[in-house]
Amino acid sequence: MPVLVGYSPHKEDLGALDLACQLARSDGESVHAVSVLPQVWPTVVAGHTDREFEAWVTETGAGCAAEAAAHLGVHDDVPFEASWVSGRSVPQALLDRAAAIGAELVVVGSGDDVAHGQIGITSKTDRLLHSSDVPIVIAPRGYQAGPGATITRITVAFRGDDATWSLLDNVARIARRTRASTRVVTFAIRSRPMYPRRVSGAEDMVHEAWVQQAREEQAEAAAHLRSLGFTDDTLTLAVAEGRSWGGAMDSLDWERGDVLVVGSSSTHRLSQVFLGSSAAKILRHSPVPVVVVR
Template sequence: MTYVVGYAPHKHDRSAVELACQLARSLPEPVVAVSVVPRGWGTPVAAGTDREFEQWAAGEGADSAALAAADLAQHPLVEGSAVWVAGRSVPQALLEETAERDAAILVVGSGDDAEPGSIRLTSKTDRLVHSSTVPVAIAPRGYHTSRGVTRITVAFRDDDASWSLLTRVAEISRRASAQLRVVTFLVRPSRRPVTSDVSHAETQVIDLWAVQAAAAQAEAQAHLNSMGLTDDSVHLHIAEGADWAAAVTSVDWVDGDVLVLGSSSTHRLAQVFLGSSASKIIRHSPVPVIIVPGSATG
């Protein structure tokens, strides 16, 4: 098993390596940084040009691997290595490397348009998230930490996928000697400016959600206790807010936290389907996010 890192040298952001090494400090596995360079087309007509292109790409790959090796060297307690591969699609090449190396997690960084400390999915990352059969960890832009994972927060929705995910993450938190926090995000939309029966009905529905969320969390606590986790190692929280930003930021986030989200669908043809709520949670998360595909939660 390994942690595979998608390494992009021209981004000047080493957050993915930082996150992978953080994970490796908590659950030791080798870290492999993979740089993907363009592959030539190999057509007879463009044979000469193609050879020159391949030589250029090989040079880029070797330089990128050297940079990745230097970044990994900053983490001497982690077993790390760096390679480069040629491919016409960066996501596809990373997925192939992930499968070939029997990776536990694929780790990537955020888009260049992300504010420091925040997460933005690029088109390439979005494809990885929707195609990967292993969890995908996304680091906030500029992420840096010297700590291991000290607390794992699970976004809990009280559906089949969430229960399966909760059980799996509970085992991981025990192996990593990390605290486990179960958070249910509850968005309370702003009250309408006029009073109506519909507005009253909406208020009743939202209040019912809160009651159901509290009951589900109590069940989650009992389930985790039956697995051998003590009350001291498990924390329950309902994060409420007028919008997703308020709900996510209402949670106490500290260095050493990671957030785990499950897929919105367990259908075998959609290993990870990011619904609108999951996408909004990711966008506002100030800590690394690990997205677990539906096929991996069962």
């Protein structure tokens, strides 16, 4: 199934296109880039202004498709197609195109209000996350993946509940298909204590017990993955501890070729992708592309 990537007109950050090619190359797929232009209002008799606007949309759309194709052509080993559509809603237009071509992933870039290397959620991406029934992949701002780059390691955020066990099985299938290694990570955030240590050490005890439980759940996950054929060379475990989400994320090593997979909220009643509070914090602090799965 092709990888769909949204290309914003005249956007300097081409990280989403690079990431789409990297994902497609890893799984032997193709890339379909699409730009969304404003929709022309239907009128019984088009006036001069309407015709000018329609001509501008057509010309701009063709230019966007050409720009996307020119950059995708750098990745000459990945089959691609570039097109444009008009629509009143950018997220809905992307999802409609994804459904039409049977895309397995939708890739988007970050907003311009974050530093390079960070992930920024725009209003359009936020709507996409709330509306999509396929995984959404978000590239950090300024992301680069040159020709030949592949996904070499998949890190999955693991909570030990039924939802993330299902997520783990999905990641395992993808990792084996793409020959990427897998890292199972549980985030253990240790917030600032409410009481002085000399008054009570209960918070320390609770945190240590929670970390121990996380390690036991990870051991179960490791045993399950080894039963599927994973070895010590292709599987690692980690408990990321920190007093903040940023600190916990920084405690992990990150390499080129890494992606991080998080599940959407397990408490939300909708089946679509919906970020819970933990997933949203992981997303904001991730230094690598993030795949959000429903």
